[in-house]
Amino acid sequence: MTHGIRTDMHSPYANGGPDWRDTATRYALIPLRVFLGVTFIYAGLDKLTDNAFMRDSGSGSVGDLMRTVRDSSAIPELVDLSLKNPVGFGYAIAFGELAVGIGILIGLLARLAAVGGALISLSLWLTVSWATDPYYYGNDLAYLMAWIPLVLAGAPVYSLDAALRARRRRRFGDYR
Template identity: 60%
Template sequence: MAHAHRTHPVDVGEARTGGLRGGPGRLALLPLRVFLGATFLYAGLQKLTDPAFLAAGGKGSLGALLGQVHGSAALPQLVELAQRSPVAFGYAVAGGEVLVGIGTLLGLLGRLAALGGALISLTLWLTVSWPATPYYYGNDLAYLMAWTPLVLAGAPGFSLDAALANRRRRHGTRLYG
């Protein structure tokens, strides 16, 4: 292939990936991925192994927490929805956190995992940590903002997504047989 004259400082691939395609820039989000992935995996596993949390009522239960935050939530309708079945909602949140954590750590469906993490953080911010004053005392908003670069860029380095993309490029774009 002949060298084409570059009229722009970056090629289309670099522009599409925000300059993260090759070199050390592709690893810039790795510390964030590891932190968020490990934190969400830990949070989900902790919830799944805590019988008090996964109860409809009682000290330390999700049911009790939902009752406490209902009056101060930005969207009390979300709290009411969860109160219909706090145990099922607890399993859904914990399972979501585990899946987000694994997907983020492995870089598998990285943007989808990051979007899931952002949605969990947004939901918690609008319900549980909304009344934090000043706003920066509530950690869920910070988590929401931390997920944003991963939603936009995915997992460009040290990820299963990147490995699968490289394999598809090497072997053509055949998806079936």
């Protein structure tokens, strides 16, 4: 041990710096954050700018979509709830997707954003995608699984959460 840094062969500092695997691990969630963030922002904007989608009925409307999947969903009561106000439900999903996408992309309240993304994906899987056969053709289940690492890890680098955490440590000291 030299100056508090381990220099044995198992140390990440054995060759003078962090091992490439440590670096890869540190940044591994960034592509997932970018993909999910951009995808959810796009999905939210797509819904908000689609006049046909934000209607009670008609071709391509959220109301017709919910009526179509009602009997094949895992939780028809959830669909019934959305059918009480399909346009309001459409706006809630669209703004939820925007908030989740922006939150995970910039890394602000990233774990909360990831929970929101997982809940949106779960609700869409249990309603809209439930009848997809075979199940792996439905994308909502894959999105649900993609959110789980971000629920667990958050956005530890290149994020506002990390910047705020570093600022708190500088200001108050790190007593861990």
